[in-house]
Amino acid sequence: MKAALASVTRIRDIPGAIAALGLTEKDKSWLARIQQRIDKTKWDSIVGWEVWEWLKPHMPKFAFFGEYELLPSKINLTDLANRVTQAQTWKAQNPDQPARNAPKVFESQHRGVLALLRMADISVEDFTRPSGYEPLKARLESVSIQLTDQILEFWKQNEDLEVEVDIKTDPSDVAPFNNGPNLYLRIKNRRHRGVSTPFRQRSRGFTWFFSFLVWFDSVQHQLEGNRELRGRDLILLLDEPGLNLHALAQADFLRYIDDLSTKHQVLYTTHSPFMVHTDRLHQVRVVEDRVKVGTVVSDTVSSSDPRTIFPLQAALGWTLAQNLFISERNLLVEGPSDLLYLKALSSILETMGRVGLREEITIVPAGGLDKVVTFIALLGASGLKLAILHDYKGRPEQKLEDLVKQKLISPKAVLDASQFRDLTSLGKSGRPSDTEDLLSPGLYLDYFSRTFEKQLGGKKVTETDLPPGDRILHRIESYLAGAGTPLRPSGGFNHYAVASKFVSDPPESVDPDTLARFEALFRAVNTLF
Template sequence: MKFEGFQVTNFRNVIDSGWINANQITAFVGQNEAGKSNLFEALYCLNPIDDATYDLDEDWPVDKWEGRKDAKGKRVCWALFSLDGDEIEALYEYAAIKPEAPAEGSEGGEGKSPAKVSLPTEAKVSLAKAYGYRTDFHLRGFDDGILDEDKAAEWMQEHTPNFVYIRDYEMSGAQIELDQLKQRLDKAGGQRHKLPNEDQTILIILDLANIELQDFLKKGQSSEGRTIRSFDKRSASRYLTQQFAHLWQQKDVSFDIEIDGPTLNIFAEDAGIGMPVRLHRRSTGFRWYVSFAWKFTHATNGDFKDCVLLLEEPGVHLHFTGQRDLLKVFERLAEHNTILYTTHLASMVDQAHPERVRIIESRDNHVAVTQGIVSSQRAPMAVIEQSLGLTGDHSGILGSRQVMVVEGGGDAVVLHKLSGLLKAAGREGLSDKIHLWPADGASKTPMYAGFAIGQGWDAGVLLDSDEAGNKARAKIDELYVSKMAADSGQKFRTIMLGKAAGTKQTDFAIEDLFPPKFFIDCVNEIYGIAIKPEDLPEDGSDMISKKVEHVLKMRHGHTQLDKKRIMGEMWRQFDTWKSVDDLPAHTAGRAEKVFKAINEAFGD
């Protein structure tokens, strides 16, 4: 089933969140105490992996306390899942009301088949839960009288993904006395959620190893039992290592659960080192990953699929590169799960997917949710601005300028160099009113465009005329431009570089402003080879970089073209150009057309 979204009402500081659409991966961005956790806790109780439920005494909004006496039955959360074609058929097969066979010899009964039922093309499962009641499952899309309601309810409860809520990740990795753990568990009445996070994690480890705590302690009281227990812990160590490898791919790590009497230690060993280290001596970020991996393994029975994963501030203990790796892990997990996570880290906001962002604000002390990357409040927007490279008062400066988003810093350098030379010769360059704002590739430009539109800036975007540029243009139009009110007076320009340069090439990037020989010479200088223009393929993309890359792969054994190195050589050539007459052939004319198109688009 595909998770479509949810709504929370009457829960702590959430009076009404409004409907919140969910992507396969959705990031909830906001300051501390804004209410992100409240949204997740309310959603989790809707279909949890354990017996979590709402507590009227704790969860009813304090500023509506006078209505608490009548709160039983008031809905707290509802959510929607959509079924695919196979699931619709499976549900029908399980819950269909079978027509009674006609009595033998009855009129018209002999040889007559039951009428074929036309199944819906769309069907949805809605879940709702109120104070004092269990979750209600309701099916939408099927006509009345087709399904047995009780059997349909059974199927929905069995197949609707559970919500998995992980918020306490950190574990110290210190040794644990299992007999003392058993005493604490007994004192808590066997209710794990009342134990400290460290104790809960150790119990999860034992569960994953199919080890029952009391039985494990009993085995330690005899030599035969200790022998069996040694096999248990070896099996557990191997399994935990395998499961951890699914989520941690920075390097190979193996785990060893060591038990001496009632004392449990966990060791971690990096491949190639040959010496295990107690877990508590590893970094906080590593222990965070260990805790996350094993809790997720436990929640999904080791399958890593078919759940809605709710993560509180994932990656907060990780280095920047670890956070970016975690986003890649999310992409892999999202093939079979839905992931919702909260964050206040700019590095945990994926610039390539602005549609995944939900801004969480606090308005009149209540939660308000904004779909997109624009908020009137400073705190949540600080995260977005930092993600986009805006620091200090840069945002304010850009807001008073005309802003043109370009695909990267290299594009900005090229355009500024060419503009300067053209202006010095009395020809048309980029208007002084227009500020070039570099993104980090074409896929990231929709994030920048959405921010500029949301802030009401006088802005536009310049994209390469290639597949990536065309995808970015489509996303910008779908998410933002198409939704701009016609009477708002705001305008956003999307300019494709090839059309602006007046070229007939199908594909056209910033380096195509120069003649092919100039780019080839830069490549030859960097790689120490001698590619000739006649070596370039005639078929495929007509972008010079793609043609040269093809030759590098086919004839010279390189895996790809390192455009950063090539751009560095181009910049070295730029330093030798003192006037427009020094530019390679046709460059000035193409560049001038581009600047004219940009200036005219901004009304200059």
């Protein structure tokens, strides 16, 4: 037998190769098993078919979502039942026909409502049975609670919403809604004392998110109901999900995708920077339509078309902007000079064993009071802890008071420089003051003179040289204007240059009053956080 089988390269050729041989009973039993393997398939490769049969139960099922069907605000259940009957009748009469040849009796709204009823374990036939309204109402209320809990787990834009599903008749409505029971889908807003609105009158983003949850639950139900597919891994293919969602809602949907990915593989396409996890750029694949090549999918962005990688650049830009606030606790100041003085004095105090600014508090220079107000208005609701230290002009800042009235920031978190200038009345706003006024005049003027030594011709400016006034910066600028010594074409002088000199060449000793002012300031800020 070995000689007869020596030239055989396929299992299918084995019976013919040994047909003329005298076989033992053991050989005949072996040949019968070979013939059984051959009879199971028409594939040329028996081994190839056997490998495929082993792999097939382990192959994941693909589910593609390209058109996202929205649920309606209401639908007539009698009409829906008739459509279900039409579809079932056609299937019974045409058992060998593929589903794609069936007449189009269902529109997207019908499929959506059927999915919703499936979640409540209700069939369309239940509405024609004499069991009554109450059992169906109870099940619908149950699915309403389930849907509310599910959507609010991920939808954080308004957590005062409730889903309300009801059934009732309305003979005065237009056809087909005047014939039998209608199913109504409404959204109740607890924020407005429970006022409810028809489902489709909510924002398109919310209706899309809600419809997707219902639709996907239906897909999972169908997979579990199919014996061949039950328990199979599922790969979800989503084409441009979240198009109708604004930036923060897209972030909510990303969290939902993350939740799905614990059970299923999820692949989605997007042009939106807000649908990109910037901490998982290794998962991103760039899709390009290259001339004379065609569609190319790669993980290389260095050679990609700028238009293709723009969403990635925008996503990184957004992340960088968010990370300007690198801690939960942030002290907003008007300019970089303030940051330098606060950092320098905090270090000096800490080396002396006194109170400096806590490490976890980040000082953020906003670039002027107007921008400080904008920062608070835009980011005050982002879960960040914010405080403000601003220059004081001798009267309350209306823009800051408006933020307090709008409850965007606590009044205790709005500090000004004058509150720490007079050591006998700390915490009370007094005369007009800048952060520089917390330094003793002699200390500030020493660094001013050293910074502009060349322009001043080596002159050491002292406080007796300055005109009277409350703010050291204004007094110096008035002095320069009167002395005819411009330090820059636009007048005045570069405040940042002095602060930079202070930080790069810190003083060997600082007078007690200056230290006491800044220590009081740091104590106040630390207490706020």
